[in-house]
Amino acid sequence: MSLKVRDLRVYYRTLAGDVKALDGADFELADGEITGLVGESGSGKSTLGKSLIKLDGRMRYVSGTVELDGAELPVRDSARMNDFRFREVSLIPQYAMSAMNPTRKVGRMIADLLESRGERFRALRPELVRRLELVGLGEQVLGRYPIELSGGMKQRTVMVLSTLLDPSLLIADEVTSALDVSNQRAVAETLAGFRDRGFVKSMIFVTHDVALVNQIADTITVMYAGRLAEKGPAKTVVNSPRHPYTRMLISALPEVGVSHGERRLSGIPGSPPALLDPPAGCRFRDRCPLAFDKCEQEPPFAEVEPDHSVACWKA
Amino acid sequence: MLKLDRVSKVYRVGSFGGEQLRAVGDVSFEVRPGQVVSLIGESGSGKSTIGKMVLRTSRITSGTISFDGADISRYRRTGELKEYYRRVQGVFQDPFSSYNPVFKADRVFEMIRTEYFAAVPAAEWRAKLDAALRTVRLDPAQVLGKYPHQLSGGQLQRLLIARALLLDIELLVADEIISMLDASTRIDVLNLLADLKERGLGILFITHDLSLGNYVSDQTVILRGGSVVERGATRRVFANPLHPYTRRLLSSVPQLHKTWAEVDAELRARDAGAERRCAYHERLPDGGPDPLAAVDEDHHVACFALDGAPCPDAARTPVG
Amino acid sequence: MSTEQAGPPTGAGPAPGGGGAPPDAAVPAGAPLAAAAPAGRRGGELAYFALRNGKLVAGLVIVLFFLLVGLFAPMLLPHGPNEYDIGPQGAPPSAELWLGTTRFGQDVYAQFVHGLRSTFLVGLLGGGVAFAVGMVVGFVAGYRGGWVDEVLNMITNVVLVLPTLAVLIIVAAYLQARGVAVQSLFIGLTSWPWAARSIRAQTFSLSSRDFVDLARLSGRSSWKIIFRDIAPNMSSYLFMTFILLFGGAVLIAAGLDFIGLGPTDGTSLGLMMNQAVNWGALQLGMWWWFVPPGLGITAIVGALYVMNVGLDEVFNPKLRET
Numbered sequence: 001m002s003l004k005v006r007d008l009r010v011y012y013r014t015l016a017g018d019v020k021a022l023d024g025a026d027f028e029l030a031d032g033e034i035t036g037l038v039g040e041s042g043s044g045k046s047t048l049g050k051s052l053i054k055l056d057g058r059m060r061y062v063s064g065t066v067e068l069d070g071a072e073l074p075v076r077d078s079a080r081m082n083d084f085r086f087r088e089v090s091l092i093p094q095y096a097m098s099a100m101n102p103t104r105k106v107g108r109m110i111a112d113l114l115e116s117r118g119e120r121f122r123a124l125r126p127e128l129v130r131r132l133e134l135v136g137l138g139e140q141v142l143g144r145y146p147i148e149l150s151g152g153m154k155q156r157t158v159m160v161l162s163t164l165l166d167p168s169l170l171i172a173d174e175v176t177s178a179l180d181v182s183n184q185r186a187v188a189e190t191l192a193g194f195r196d197r198g199f200v201k202s203m204i205f206v207t208h209d210v211a212l213v214n215q216i217a218d219t220i221t222v223m224y225a226g227r228l229a230e231k232g233p234a235k236t237v238v239n240s241p242r243h244p245y246t247r248m249l250i251s252a253l254p255e256v257g258v259s260h261g262e263r264r265l266s267g268i269p270g271s272p273p274a275l276l277d278p279p280a281g282c283r284f285r286d287r288c289p290l291a292f293d294k295c296e297q298e299p300p301f302a303e304v305e306p307d308h309s310v311a312c313w314k315a
Numbered sequence: 316m317l318k319l320d321r322v323s324k325v326y327r328v329g330s331f332g333g334e335q336l337r338a339v340g341d342v343s344f345e346v347r348p349g350q351v352v353s354l355i356g357e358s359g360s361g362k363s364t365i366g367k368m369v370l371r372t373s374r375i376t377s378g379t380i381s382f383d384g385a386d387i388s389r390y391r392r393t394g395e396l397k398e399y400y401r402r403v404q405g406v407f408q409d410p411f412s413s414y415n416p417v418f419k420a421d422r423v424f425e426m427i428r429t430e431y432f433a434a435v436p437a438a439e440w441r442a443k444l445d446a447a448l449r450t451v452r453l454d455p456a457q458v459l460g461k462y463p464h465q466l467s468g469g470q471l472q473r474l475l476i477a478r479a480l481l482l483d484i485e486l487l488v489a490d491e492i493i494s495m496l497d498a499s500t501r502i503d504v505l506n507l508l509a510d511l512k513e514r515g516l517g518i519l520f521i522t523h524d525l526s527l528g529n530y531v532s533d534q535t536v537i538l539r540g541g542s543v544v545e546r547g548a549t550r551r552v553f554a555n556p557l558h559p560y561t562r563r564l565l566s567s568v569p570q571l572h573k574t575w576a577e578v579d580a581e582l583r584a585r586d587a588g589a590e591r592r593c594a595y596h597e598r599l600p601d602g603g604p605d606p607l608a609a610v611d612e613d614h615h616v617a618c619f620a621l622d623g624a625p626c627p628d629a630a631r632t633p634v635g
Numbered sequence: 636m637s638t639e640q641a642g643p644p645t646g647a648g649p650a651p652g653g654g655g656a657p658p659d660a661a662v663p664a665g666a667p668l669a670a671a672a673p674a675g676r677r678g679g680e681l682a683y684f685a686l687r688n689g690k691l692v693a694g695l696v697i698v699l700f701f702l703l704v705g706l707f708a709p710m711l712l713p714h715g716p717n718e719y720d721i722g723p724q725g726a727p728p729s730a731e732l733w734l735g736t737t738r739f740g741q742d743v744y745a746q747f748v749h750g751l752r753s754t755f756l757v758g759l760l761g762g763g764v765a766f767a768v769g770m771v772v773g774f775v776a777g778y779r780g781g782w783v784d785e786v787l788n789m790i791t792n793v794v795l796v797l798p799t800l801a802v803l804i805i806v807a808a809y810l811q812a813r814g815v816a817v818q819s820l821f822i823g824l825t826s827w828p829w830a831a832r833s834i835r836a837q838t839f840s841l842s843s844r845d846f847v848d849l850a851r852l853s854g855r856s857s858w859k860i861i862f863r864d865i866a867p868n869m870s871s872y873l874f875m876t877f878i879l880l881f882g883g884a885v886l887i888a889a890g891l892d893f894i895g896l897g898p899t900d901g902t903s904l905g906l907m908m909n910q911a912v913n914w915g916a917l918q919l920g921m922w923w924w925f926v927p928p929g930l931g932i933t934a935i936v937g938a939l940y941v942m943n944v945g946l947d948e949v950f951n952p953k954l955r956e957t
Contacts, residue, residue, distance in 0.1 A: 015680075015683075040497035040498060040499060041468075041497055180357035180358055180523065181357065181523070181525070181564055181567040181568055182357070182563060182564065182567045184567065184569070185567040185569070185575060188569075189575070208497070208498065209569065210498070210571065211526075211568075211569040211570060211571045212569040214569065214571060215569050215574055215575055238571055238572070239572075248499065249498055249499055250571070252498055252499055252501075252502045253498060253502075253526070253571060254502065254505070254526045254527055254529065254530035254531075255526050255529070255570055255571055255572070256525050256526045256529050256553065256565060256568045256570055257570050257572070257573055257578075258529075259529075259550065259553075259554075264506055264509070265502045265506075265530070266502065266503075266506075267499050267500050267501070267502040267503040267506075268499035268500070271467055271469075271500075367848075370848070370852060372848050372851055372852070393854070393856060396854070397854035400852050400853070400854050401854075404852060405848070405849075405852055407845040407848065407849070408845070409845060412844050412845040412846065413845040413846055413849055414846055415846045415850075415864055415867070415868065416868065417867045417868055417870075418867070423849065423853075426850060426853040426855065427853055430853050430854040430855060431853075431854065475849075
């Protein structure tokens, strides 16, 4: 097991109280596993991704432990996390393309960043160049200014840089959502390639696009209203989901390879509960067609078959 | 109803407008009543510019856009344009940017009322508004009197559709209205468009998402770099994509039940044995005045030349 | 397209694993706050932050204090500001004459409170004229674009590079009697360009927002769109612009007064300093003659600028944290 997360809770501070954006996450990642973390806006997927690397000013650690390769990750302590960031855990942010300083050449910027982390740019340069070439960029990228690179090139540069020190865990936060379809495919396949080459051990690919993540992920983790709803092998989750939310979500997706004709798909009625003061019990209860009395108690996130866990009493 | 005939849009850029940037070139298609036409393209394809030109918030450089036979660029006086907007309306991509953040969301209805229905008594207006909201399946009590941030993206987009329905619209320009919505609610908005279509509305559905276009539209127009590369009945274009660009798009779209590798293999298998030929020049060996050639009933394709590369089959460069 | 796409601060680099993660898609910036505010409590929320902003409150208290003094203190005085021999000549502050007298026996306190009045008047009128011109030019240029924008931009730039002082000296030489109102008009007509430029830029970016297009699609006229749809979105910005123009007008007026181009009738803080220097207050050590007007101007303008910073923090949620 490369990553073990136990009962992780991270809330957002607001004037009216805590928004329980991530309210108890329990899961593991195997070595070499890519999990697609999917959910709708407000499901807590980005909060989960971020809390494994850096809590921002509004986020408050509440409880839980995170273990990476057998050692505890001090997620609550930003200063101590500094030793792990970039080396052990790395993040590709959503707007990687705009995350570059426009007044510095790419190579210079990478050098500064490495030096600030106590690494020697000179020593790493050959490997950096090798990896840039691997993603179809040449050494000359290092001598350019960010403005001279296209969005896709910047995205690839950031991907190479984030994984340069072979982190154990990589978090890709909605990296494909702003891209065109053809670039989406390239980026997703490149990231899977990084795992195959051992640049990263395991990966959490945060996205709202189930179909996309299904292309590269080994497992899919579904979040709903701050909690994990289902985690299992990608094929199983897509083809025979057990949580009613996953089931309805997947049946609501139009597809390209299918002629829909007159057959209408249907969405999920209602909307997710407000996380400022979420109701007790199963949070999908109000929208769930299968809900019954027992759903007033919170269902445990339990294994229904090997490597397949679901938080539902009916699963 | 709506007809675009070789519409182009050129932006002047650089100092003194010395350079020209062609955002849209020679685009022609039609939207008929009760028809959904999806305009599919990646960023920079000019799809939104076309939407803006149809809505007259952006001027066309050449060509004509006509609505029921009348050239819409001729409307000069505010009154004429106002009458056009009575019949043609738009909904945009970002539900939060479509609302003025300092006002309540229902202000969009008030604007319609003051501009078009100033004489209508309050009770009658209220009944009309309730009817429009019911059509988009919203509960008036839940959505009226609230600020945009208190409503969900799906509710906001449906409010905008209801706003358009308050007028006697015949054409709705829906510019990426689904892309910022969550998966569980986007299908409801798509179904709503299908309902409107059944009521006889024409819909210009602008999107980058081929799966949405495939679900909702009758006609598909594939745009690339401002030009149409393939156009036709949605069924035909998706089942038998002819232009290499259309194929590239289709093979990049992630599918739920097929991997990218499987889709690639399928396309390769279909092409096996057949030589790669330009469907445009196969049909029109010497090119033609129209940038598209009819290759089948209701299926048109452009020359295969991509990225300025010469077309292998071109006897001579196509006109236009 | 989100305008909230805050890039990380320059210099941070991509910082994988470091900071610089832009606002969460799942939790839009401000969403928790928005969720916290029940039914239309934006005003209430602003008031909450305004009252807790030390800079804003301190600045406001100072400005209000001087405003009230300028408004009411002159009414309580039995004599005018320029009457001679109110007390002994050149007397230092005392219990009867709080700020002493000038070399001609004029009451410095009376001059000071009247001067405050004209200072606020100049700020209000001069700032107001500049604000009005700047708004009209900025809105029209930003909303219309095209050649209208180019022409207005040209005019703005011409006025911007106009040697204001030289023009004022020439104009002052031709006008025999100059009142506070005339001075304000001069200041207003020469200090609007930067306001026009910044309002133009804001209008330009707001005009590309979808809600403006939607207002157009509702058949609204351009003026209605500008003042009913665009302007309310920049109300905080406009308010701050006005404060800066107000402070600027006060400063310019003081400068003009000091070099002798002030009002020929009445008094002002700048004029007081001008006279103090002309009649050797510095050499004679009559500090009570020049310190109060100097301090008054500094305090008012300084407080206005501090208020502006405070307002910025109140209106801009990104600056609130800390």
